Amino acid sequence: MRGPLEHPFKALAAIVFLTLLTILGGQALVRSFQEKLNPNLSSSQLWEKYRWSLDPTQRRHAALLLVAASGDSPQRQYTLLKSQGWGKNPLAAIVLKKHAETARKLGGEPLAKVFWLELFRRFPLSPISADAYYILGRDEIDFRKKIMQLYPAHPASLAAALELKGQVANPYQGVKHLARWGVRWHGAEQLFRKTCDEFSGKLHLEKERELLANALAQLGDGLAAWKCLKEPPSKPAITFLIAKSLVQGDELNKELAKTLLKKLFVNHPNSKESIAGLKLLLRLKRLSVDEVAGLPSGLTNAAKSIAMANDRLSIDKKPLEGFQDWRDDSELWELHWELARQALLLEDWDKAQSLLSSFRYKNLPETILVRIKFWEGLIQFKKGKTFLANNIWVELIENHPPSYYTWRAHQRLGHITFPKLREIEPSNYLFSPISWTPLFSKDNLVNLLWRLGLEKTAWETWRALYFSEVDQLNHDFSETLVEARLRIAVGDSWMGLAMLSELAFEKTFVDCFQRNIFHRSQYPYRFMQEVSDAFKQTGVRPELLLAIANQESRFSPGVESSQGAIGLMQLMPLTAQKYIDSSFQGKYLAEPSINLEIGGHHLAALLEIWEGNPFLVLASYNAGSSIVYSWLSEEAYLDPELWVERIPYPETRFYTKKVLGNLWSYLTPDWTACRVKVD
Known part of the structure; x- marks a missing residue:
């Protein structure tokens, strides 16, 4: 019988083999622990992590991702998050908040209150607990006053402020809070107007009136802001904001804007608002030599340069x-x-x-x-x-x-050959939206919430930590990009896309990753179910519908223009009636599915009229086919870029190029300046 040492090399090889297996297995385990889950993973991959991962943190991440992506019943969500509220990590607060919300949906108000109290007890200073303060504040007003102090810009604080009147000694505490921290909060504008009326004649409330005037000007109602003030404001920023809003109105409003701007120049000649106000004034009128000479010395040189440029638009002299x-x-x-x-x-x-x-x-x-x-x-x-x-x-x-x-x-x-903008067989068309990308906020918790698919909580947390309606100019490019992306993710694409449009005139990016994300963020995929349905009904490519909705309404269904155009595709009721029952009422155009389908039918008709020519189709969508026909020339087909620049309507000229740019961006979603890193 042979002993164990008779084959020493075999034994040694076995030991080495087992050691290697242990090392490799350990490395695989470590890699598994280090893997950061994100919304790009499939439900089956997340379920595997949720059930079998040895890392409890990873299991919790998987559970939250499944809850965020699934849209399952409250009972399902409650089950997924069971036993995930452990530890002092902020994600435990998220789990408690989700438990409270699902318990309420399941009809268990007493159980929901238990979770709210537990959230408040364990995480009293976390912005995640803001909703707990708000809910518990129904019975105890001090809870709501506390959260308004801790995190004044959090949506829970804004909701509390709106309901505060009559519950505290100062009847204007809530409206002042909204004017500082939540100008666009639902119901705030009506409250601002009502309070301005109440302030009428109360001269000792000058600061309060300026605050409300600033809020109304931000909302675009410069005339209401001016009426609230009764006299020019002391702060140059408020004066400029009111004037900027008045410029958008009728001739009476424009004259009032000129008066305010001239007072701004006299009272604050060296302020940045005066320089901006000068440019605003020069949009309204050309300044004579005497008017330029009469400006404060700090503005004279700038006025000469701008006036000189304006003159050169009509007089060809020394253009450089x-x-x-x-x-x-x-x-x-x-x-x-x-x-x-x-x-x-x-x-x-x-x-x-x-x-x-x-x-x-x-x-x-x-x-x-x-x-x-x-x-x-x-x-x-x-x-x-x-x-x-x-x-x-x-x-x-x-x-x-x-x-x-x-x-x-x-x-x-x-x-390239430009693709057909209308498909004969829509059912055969495959459409793949862009995948998830990191947020890159300076706050790690906000980044984590975004990565776990909790966009709403990420937005609320970011807003609680960084946002101020009064002073938004201190955000750098990177964090403004973060804010814009968060707004779009939670449905506020009206403001989010406007912010991105302003950022487009910034000169530099931090790196190519930021450049990638900035470009992608300008072309979100909103209302995709309704877009897909409209495509199936009309055959108009989703990219064209998205490109137009992006420009027309910034994906805001409730928008109505001063001319009466309504909804995502900004359709006039008379245009809509061509493609629908005669009893159709314009108010239905605010419904995304109806608006997109009718817009698709209108585009299908234009594509047929102009034989698919995108320049003529989009110019007609903005200005009307009969007007575009009067502009038609051979140049529209041979040199369309020059033809567009000859369009006599500046709005249509800009619109046609902008929507074509949107369309090309939606048609080429895989463009990248570099591979996007995943945090």
Whole structure:
């Protein structure tokens, strides 16, 4: 019989083999523990982690992701989160909050109160507990007053403020809180107006009136803001905001805006608001030499530069002189472009090239730079320098995200065939929205909540920690991008997309990851079920519906224009009646499914009229087919970029290019400046 040492090499090999297995198994286990779950994982993958992961934190993450993504019954959600409320981690507070909400939905108010009390007891200073303060404050007003002090911008605090009148000694405590922290909170505007009426004649409430006037001006009602004040405000920021709002009104409002701006110049000549106010004033009127000379000394030079630029739009003299001094002024970029556009329309290629080249410099905003590059390419093409033109367009495509100008560069190079915008067999069309991407907030808890699919809680937490209606100018580019993305995620795309539009004129990104995310964020996929249904009914591609809804309403169903256009696609009731029963009422256009379907039918008709030409279709959607027909020329087919620039309506000219840029971005969702890192 052989002993164990008769084959020492075999024994040693076995030991080494088992050791390697242990090491590899341990490494796999560590990798499993380190894996960060996110909404890109499938339900089956999340379920596997929830059931079998050895890491309790990972199991809790999986449970929260399943709850966020599933839309299951409250009972199902309650079961998934059972026993997940352990520890001092903020996610335990999330679990308790979810338990309270699901218990209430299941009819267990007493049990829900137990969870709210437990949340308050264990996490008294966490913004996650704000809802507990609000709910418990039904019986004890001190709870609500406390959360308004701790986290004044949290939605629970705003809801408490709206209901506060009559419950505290100061009857205006709630309305002042909303004016500072929640101007757009549902019901706040009506309260502001009512309180302004109550303040009438009470001169000792000057600060309170200024606060309410500032709120009304932010909401776009400059006239109501002015009536609330009774006299010019002491703060230049409020004066400018009211004037900016009044400019959007009728002639009477515009005259009042001019009066306020002139008082702003006298009282605060060196403020940034006075410079911004000067640009606003020059949109309303040209200043004479005497009027420029009469301005405070700090504004005189700026006024001369702007007035000079305005003059050059109609008088051709020394067009390059003076521009170098105010290249960084975003208000004047369009004035410079207007000069170049006029030269392009006159086919004065040398002059156009000179103007465009004079404005190329380091850190120019991308939205301006791509326009310059495209037209420089077209100028070279028109001058017979095809090779040089192609090089410019290739560089444009390779270094910039999808836009109207990159699409036109592709078309000019013959790289693509533009897809049909109406499908004959809609059922065969496959549509894949963009996957989840990280948020990159400076707050780790907000990032974690976003990664776990808890967008609403992430928004509430971010708002509680960082947001102020009164002072929003201190946010840097990165955190403003975070705010915009959070707003869009919770359905406030009206404000979110407006913020992104303003950020488009910033000059730099932190890195290519931020550039990726910024581009993607401008083209969200909202109301996708309704978009898909409209596509099936009309055959109009989802990307076109999304592109128009993005521009027309920023995906806000309740928007109604001053002309009476309603809903996501901004349809006029008379237009809608062409495609629906005669008894149709305009108020139904606020319903996304109805609006998108009728908008799809209207687009289908325009696509048939114009044989699928996207320029003519979109110009007609904005201005009407009969008007576009009067603009029609051979140039619309041979040089559509020049044809668009000849459109006499500035709104339609801008609209056509903007929606075509939206469309190209939705048609090319896989564009990336670099691979997006996942936190």
